[in-house]
Amino acid sequence: MALFSKRSSASEDPRDVTADAAEPAADAAQASEPQASAPEPTPEVGISVSAFDGFGSSAPAPSAGDPHGDEEPAVAAPTAAAPLDGAPPAPRETLAGLPDNVLLEDALGALDEDPQPHELIGVARQLFQGMVYLRVQGNAEEIMGRGDNLPLAIASRDDGEFLLVFSGGKGIATAVQQDGEQESSAMGQTGPAVLEYVLANQFAGIILDHGSAPASVVLPRALLEQAYTERDPNGTIKTLLSGPRTAEVRVAVAEALATSPLWVAANRESEDAEWGIAQSHSPSGERILELFSHPLEVVAVGRGDQPAQIPGPQLAEILVGDEDLAGVVVDPAGPWMLLTRAEIAPLLALATSD
Structure with missing residues (x-):
């Protein structure tokens, strides 16, 4: 059952960075010239925050040998930035009441103007933990209470319609600052729930933090479908x-x-x-x-x-x-x-x- 109507986004197109679901999943990636970096966001934006419970490769059998010889080990000696247990960064909230998806936000923030395919995959994999956020025109909770469809923010491109997804308050604040739509809501969902919704509808993919170039990525439907299908359902x-x-x-x-x-x-x-x-x-x-x-x-x-x-x-x-x-x-x-x-x-x- 479709719970949402769709609207076009009034903001400019994000940097066009795509990752194709090839063999392996990140073998192909393209990057065009990015837009100028967005102005510094401010947390003083007039949006409400709502959270809801959810939307109504094969390879040869390996041996135990090490094909990497004397390469640097993946687990280095611990430092202040890399503790022995590899713990994630501390939680944070850029906007009060809206916990940032710190791992996703940091992965986006680490991208340069010409990211490598594995770096884009490093972003996509963070969709399987924590919350992400969608923008709704108006108060999402009131709209849901009336039983109306939620007008989600989307971007229309030559290759289809893309759902706009945000990693946290910084990305949302930047988008609001750019388009001036103060009367909007941030609706929290788990990443897998958002992917399920995208794949159940005719979206061509998602755009993460669309106003925050160079920390903005377009992930096409083929990649999302492969990633969602191969996930652990329990996570x-x-x-x-x-x-x-x-x-x-x-x-x-x-x-x-x-x-x-x-x-x-x-x-x-x-x-x-x-x-x-x-x-x-x-x-x-x-x-x-x-x-x-x-x-x-x-x-x-x-x-x-x-x-x-x-x-x-x-x-x-x-x-x-x-x-x-x-x-x-x-x-x-x-x-x-x-x-x-x-x-x-x-x-x-x-x-x-x-």
């Missing part, structure tokens, strides 16, 4: 890694490794070589296996690896069969977590006995 690992770090969270992540879909990064040195699984080293130099909660997480590392889904029992067999593997690092592109061999006992228990 357990991604959700845990994007939150605060406690001993209980470490246990929960270890337990989720035994029940959630997982991918490894597969590569080979040449077309004639055997496929192997990417490994890293802990700060103390121990070998650790890289695990990923989504194929996009593999691509975001930027090494050209192929994501390969691996069943839990097969993964456990690899770990049990190589006692020199000291543990695993989950989602090395960050936020990441390093778990020791002792901590991943629930996963090791899946190995079949002779």
Whole structure:
């Protein structure tokens, strides 16, 4: 059932950056000249904030070899900016009552004028944790109360209509400052709920923080469809890694490794070589296996690896069969977590006995 009507956005088109869902998902990307950077946003914008409950690749089977040789490890020694547990940035609110999606906002803010494909994928993967925001003309809660369709902000382009999505208060404030539409609402939704709505309708994709060039990205429908289809419907690992770090969270992540879909990064040195699984080293130099909660997480590392889904029992067999593997690092592109061999006992228990 369609809950929303659509309206054209009065703001200028964003920077046109697209990522195609090729093999692998980020193999193709195009960037045209960006617009001039938007003026500094201000949180003093007259919008209301509403939150609702929701809208009414295959690769060869890998071995345990390391195809990356002496490359720099994905998990470096801890620094002030990169703690040992790879924790996410602290929560923040640019607009009162509207929690920013810090990981998505920071990924957008890190883009330069000519981002690489894996950097765009690094943005797309952050849609699977936290909230994102849509703009509604008028008061969304009052409109919903009347049973009317919500007039969502969209952008019409030659290649179709794109839903405008915001990472938090900064992006919304910039858009309001540009178009002057003070009588609008920010409606919070989970990222997967927004993607589901986009794919259920005829949108050509989404535009993230459209007024905030160069921190603005166009993500086409093909990429969103592939990303949504390959996600963990429960989003357990991604959700845990994007939150605060406690001993209980470490246990929960270890337990989720035994029940959630997982991918490894597969590569080979040449077309004639055997496929192997990417490994890293802990700060103390121990070998650790890289695990990923989504194929996009593999691509975001930027090494050209192929994501390969691996069943839990097969993964456990690899770990049990190589006692020199000291543990695993989950989602090395960050936020990441390093778990020791002792901590991943629930996963090791899946190995079949002779």
